[in-house]
Amino acid sequence: MTRRLRTPDDRRFDLLVNIFLLTVLAVTLIPLLYVVTVSVTPLGRSASLLLPAWDWSFNAYAELLKQPAILRAGLNSVLITVSGVLISMILTVCTAYPLSRPDLPGRKFLTGVILFTFLFNAGLIPLYLVVRDLHLLNTYWALLLHGAVSVYNLFVMKNFFQNLPDSLEEAAKIDGASELQVLWHIVLPLSRPILLTIGLFYAVTQWNSFFEPILFLSNRDMMPLPVVLRDILTGLNSADYVESAATTTAPPEGLKMAAVVLTTIPMLLIYPWIQRYFTSGTLSGGVKE
Amino acid sequence: MNARTRTARPLLTRPLLTLTADLLAAPAAHAQTDVSAALFAANPEASAPGANWETYDLLRSKLGIDLKFTMLPAGADGDNKLGSLAAANDLPDVFEIRNRSLFYKLVEQGQLAPVSSLLPLMPGRTKDRYSDRKRNALVTVDGTMYGLQDPVTLSRQYGIMVRQDWLDKLNLKAPTTLDEFLVVAKALTERDPDGNGRKDTYGYCGVIDFDTSGILPGLGLGNHFQWVYAAYGVSGNWNYRSGTSFAANLRNPAYRQATDFIRRMAEAKVLDPDWATMKRSDLRNRWQQGKCGMFFESVGGLNAGFANFDANNPKGELRFITPPKGPRGQKGMGTYANAGTLLVVSSKALKAGKGPAIAKFLEWANSGEGYYQLGFGKKGVDYTLKAGIPTVSTTNVNARMTNTQMRWIALNGKTNELKGRYGLIKAKDGRTLNAYTLLMDAHKNGWIDRTGDMLVPAAPNQADIERYVSESIVQFALGQRPLNDANWTAFQNGLKGINFDAYEREAGLTLKKAGFIK
Numbered sequence: 148m149t150r151r152l153r154t155p156d157d158r159r160f161d162l163l164v165n166i167f168l169l170t171v172l173a174v175t176l177i178p179l180l181y182v183v184t185v186s187v188t189p190l191g192r193s194a195s196l197l198l199p200a201w202d203w204s205f206n207a208y209a210e211l212l213k214q215p216a217i218l219r220a221g222l223n224s225v226l227i228t229v230s231g232v233l234i235s236m237i238l239t240v241c242t243a244y245p246l247s248r249p250d251l252p253g254r255k256f257l258t259g260v261i262l263f264t265f266l267f268n269a270g271l272i273p274l275y276l277v278v279r280d281l282h283l284l285n286t287y288w289a290l291l292l293h294g295a296v297s298v299y300n301l302f303v304m305k306n307f308f309q310n311l312p313d314s315l316e317e318a319a320k321i322d323g324a325s326e327l328q329v330l331w332h333i334v335l336p337l338s339r340p341i342l343l344t345i346g347l348f349y350a351v352t353q354w355n356s357f358f359e360p361i362l363f364l365s366n367r368d369m370m371p372l373p374v375v376l377r378d379i380l381t382g383l384n385s386a387d388y389v390e391s392a393a394t395t396t397a398p399p400e401g402l403k404m405a406a407v408v409l410t411t412i413p414m415l416l417i418y419p420w421i422q423r424y425f426t427s428g429t430l431s432g433g434v435k436e
Numbered sequence: 437m438n439a440r441t442r443t444a445r446p447l448l449t450r451p452l453l454t455l456t457a458d459l460l461a462a463p464a465a466h467a468q469t470d471v472s473a474a475l476f477a478a479n480p481e482a483s484a485p486g487a488n489w490e491t492y493d494l495l496r497s498k499l500g501i502d503l504k505f506t507m508l509p510a511g512a513d514g515d516n517k518l519g520s521l522a523a524a525n526d527l528p529d530v531f532e533i534r535n536r537s538l539f540y541k542l543v544e545q546g547q548l549a550p551v552s553s554l555l556p557l558m559p560g561r562t563k564d565r566y567s568d569r570k571r572n573a574l575v576t577v578d579g580t581m582y583g584l585q586d587p588v589t590l591s592r593q594y595g596i597m598v599r600q601d602w603l604d605k606l607n608l609k610a611p612t613t614l615d616e617f618l619v620v621a622k623a624l625t626e627r628d629p630d631g632n633g634r635k636d637t638y639g640y641c642g643v644i645d646f647d648t649s650g651i652l653p654g655l656g657l658g659n660h661f662q663w664v665y666a667a668y669g670v671s672g673n674w675n676y677r678s679g680t681s682f683a684a685n686l687r688n689p690a691y692r693q694a695t696d697f698i699r700r701m702a703e704a705k706v707l708d709p710d711w712a713t714m715k716r717s718d719l720r721n722r723w724q725q726g727k728c729g730m731f732f733e734s735v736g737g738l739n740a741g742f743a744n745f746d747a748n749n750p751k752g753e754l755r756f757i758t759p760p761k762g763p764r765g766q767k768g769m770g771t772y773a774n775a776g777t778l779l780v781v782s783s784k785a786l787k788a789g790k791g792p793a794i795a796k797f798l799e800w801a802n803s804g805e806g807y808y809q810l811g812f813g814k815k816g817v818d819y820t821l822k823a824g825i826p827t828v829s830t831t832n833v834n835a836r837m838t839n840t841q842m843r844w845i846a847l848n849g850k851t852n853e854l855k856g857r858y859g860l861i862k863a864k865d866g867r868t869l870n871a872y873t874l875l876m877d878a879h880k881n882g883w884i885d886r887t888g889d890m891l892v893p894a895a896p897n898q899a900d901i902e903r904y905v906s907e908s909i910v911q912f913a914l915g916q917r918p919l920n921d922a923n924w925t926a927f928q929n930g931l932k933g934i935n936f937d938a939y940e941r942e943a944g945l946t947l948k949k950a951g952f953i954k
Contacts, residue, residue: 189747190748192748214481214482215834216483216834219483279524279526361513362520365474366506367483368484368486374509377509377513378477378480378481378509378510398721398724400720400721
């Protein structure tokens, strides 16, 4: 492969792009860093962006993790997210794959029906009534089934499946594979990037779900982390009398920020691991035509 | 097995299991009445009581009530949840409302039951809480009472706190007049009271805050500056003068003078430069870090932040000052509303004959066993009674907070209760601050009862009105808009454009009708 000569214009363009990206990085990273440093600021120190590591105090985290409500809520969130992603992915794949097949009878009609739900939303009250009448109130099913399939994600996945070469499937069929075997052994392994991407979308949505739990769950012990976190922050910022429990070994602001960090850590950890699959090109070499 | 089958299974088995359990269960000693109650969490950071909560057992065995308690999420989310429940005709039997617009909406929809029939069934509670005609007017629509409006149990706990150690160091006395306040604030800003060699302190820290916990919001700059307006006799929204002279306080020339005093404070740089944009939490950070010579805070806020303050300022001494007097000798810390928890009963519950059970439960919560059980938790574990004062335990805080999630329907704000709740605030060096004494000091600060303000119906463009007034006053205070006759007249004329006259007229009529003004 010949290397293209880089002109001064190219270099200037690269420099501008890099400056822009560094600015974007700073705009996103500095507030995040500040949140972290405030969360490890000890009592009696002013929070600053460059708090030396020997001054860090993890009392705020200890105070929060001492609270049974936080731990329970964390486990609830994990349960909701894991099961939610599983259910959503199974349903999305099982809907997207048939819709991607040109030989599916009534394909256009089915696509139209699904698209209709994307364009026209019935609203909150009908949703509540449906959930109530299915006796799903105060159960996790209300959170898991409502919105289990995102139409947007479904169409993204369907388009990905459609872009897979037909020759792969034909080769498998010649070798005697059934539809299910084609999906399981051929399509899904080649679709890892889209599966992980859509899975991450679902995971983030479930992890951050806030209003639905408030609406559908009455049992506080079932509430996920964002709801409990918000309640803690509300309590800390309340003007009312604050019980002695609030008098802690960490500054109130540090407690808030520690709560924010605790909530975002799981997603921050998952993202880099998945991010490497966000690249295209997994098909290269898969087809010899 | 597909998802649908898995979903359906619990739906089918649960009723069967329940039926079996019911058949196997021993017959109850007496019929139980199911009552569902939804309240805003008293301790949002703690868990809800579990199925084995002692209070549930007590209610079942002593009152024949099978209570199901759910906690409403704080703020607007709680309102949204109630709104959704109402739309689905699924409201709890008895519940709390904090949003008065929602209260009126639910009355209009016929979702709330008239409660007068319950009052004779709970004589003690009615005598203590629902016998004030004016307060009952807050929940009366077209002559029918639709809510149980408790008096406020915790208000007027705010005040101007001063760093007494700094005053002593600079050889100053606490200010008693507005002029003195400005002098002291300047000294606390310019004379390096913390001795760190830097000019990093401010004479007065306050923010634009309209918190409604017992303190009424107002048009303008909110609670933290109400003492300035009180010093000119114009605190709060309305002047409550009888007859035809009723008007909004901002019509009064004294309102301009008060605004001008705040402008002078800003001009003298005795206010934190971020005062107009800061939040309450920022203010709390500032005083805890030792940046504020004087600041506006509640006893609860002091208690919560004292450990941090003490770590930053080991020799720091805080106390309330009396509100500074204005040029005509007037003073006050601000306005408050004598209205606390608002409970309502759903029409559905009253139609189902649950009224007597609800009344019985509320009466139980008003005094004696129920009062202590809901207000302070498990006797001997969560609290002990010492000379009639409930003293809370500090060893099992989380359990106590869970056990007292319904405390707002029990607490009454009486002396022993406050003494029990407001204990000692301890510094590292052994010094103590008595929170109860501080609260009593705060109460003495000349608060003006403006309960009637809660009745005033919001204007259709309420947000526009509030934004216009607040932004205009901030511009005057910051000097962005010179505070002269022409600009003040323009501001007054601008009120016409947002239909302020109609809002003002409606306020007057409402207050007169309810007997708050003659």
